[in-house]
Amino acid sequence: MSQEAIDAFGALLGKRAPQLKREPGTGHHSDPEAAKSVGLRGPVAYSLHYYAHVAHLMTERFGARFVNGGEMAVSFIKPVCAGDDVRIAIGERPVQRVEQLAHGRDVLQVDIYNQLGELVAAGSVSMASAPTAAR
Amino acid sequence: MPVEPQTAVVPPTQGPSWNDLQVGLKVGPLTYSITPDMVADFCAALPTGTSPYAAGAADNAAVMPPTLLTTDYVPLLHGKLELGWGLMARHSLKILHPIRVGDTVVVIGEITDKYERKGRHYWTLRYEVRNADGEVCLENLISCSVD
Numbered sequence: 602m603s604q605e606a607i608d609a610f611g612a613l614l615g616k617r618a619p620q621l622k623r624e625p626g627t628g629h630h631s632d633p634e635a636a637k638s639v640g641l642r643g644p645v646a647y648s649l650h651y652y653a654h655v656a657h658l659m660t661e662r663f664g665a666r667f668v669n670g671g672e673m674a675v676s677f678i679k680p681v682c683a684g685d686d687v688r689i690a691i692g693e694r695p696v697q698r699v700e701q702l703a704h705g706r707d708v709l710q711v712d713i714y715n716q717l718g719e720l721v722a723a724g725s726v727s728m729a730s731a732p733t734a735a736r
Numbered sequence: 737m738p739v740e741p742q743t744a745v746v747p748p749t750q751g752p753s754w755n756d757l758q759v760g761l762k763v764g765p766l767t768y769s770i771t772p773d774m775v776a777d778f779c780a781a782l783p784t785g786t787s788p789y790a791a792g793a794a795d796n797a798a799v800m801p802p803t804l805l806t807t808d809y810v811p812l813l814h815g816k817l818e819l820g821w822g823l824m825a826r827h828s829l830k831i832l833h834p835i836r837v838g839d840t841v842v843v844i845g846e847i848t849d850k851y852e853r854k855g856r857h858y859w860t861l862r863y864e865v866r867n868a869d870g871e872v873c874l875e876n877l878i879s880c881s882v883d
Contacts, residue, residue, distance in 0.1 A: 609781040618811040629821040634745045639821045648824040653803040664794040672826035
């Protein structure tokens, strides 16, 4: 997650909502001093940036099943900072919270790791179960 | 040798604070027409390809990436709550219907909770995206800290 990528994601909102008068290069997503002032080791990535990658992977993999009734829920555990790598794992391990299982839905565990193998975010994605083939 | 005064880097404090925030506060509406450029810009910033959203891929028509408007909590809360430099705790999204490129959508929300945990102050916002027919297409729930 490069600083350039973080800034590019942040700029999307400035373009869509000019009334915010966002100043590029400021705040804890871009300015190392600002980030340190709130206890971060460096500018922090937008959680919704890597969350968007989860949705993208699901759309790529499941198409209409996901964009028509898909759900996702992710808890953010540790900050991801500029220079960190993230790896998104969908369905690599069983769903960790049974309350996320739902009848008639295919539910997959989502885990997001940093370059140290630490879990930085986790949750689940789901969609209606695929219709079974007629016998 | 004189020491240059240091300008402290501190989170912004211009807007209403977490203490002022009322559960039940309604925010919005924001209105957009979803354009091909919005989709292209979003995919370029991730960065990812645009092919899963093209006509004929997930839907007959070109569709908006489902998380394109998730950051709308920022303009929704603009002037209602100073977001500070907090961190996101949780986000959930339900996609009830795809939003198609060319659709005009309206985003509205409501503060559903505020709480304190381990000395940090959190808020929860539910926000939804409706299409021009008034159908709820996306339901978002987000919790963030302000400090």
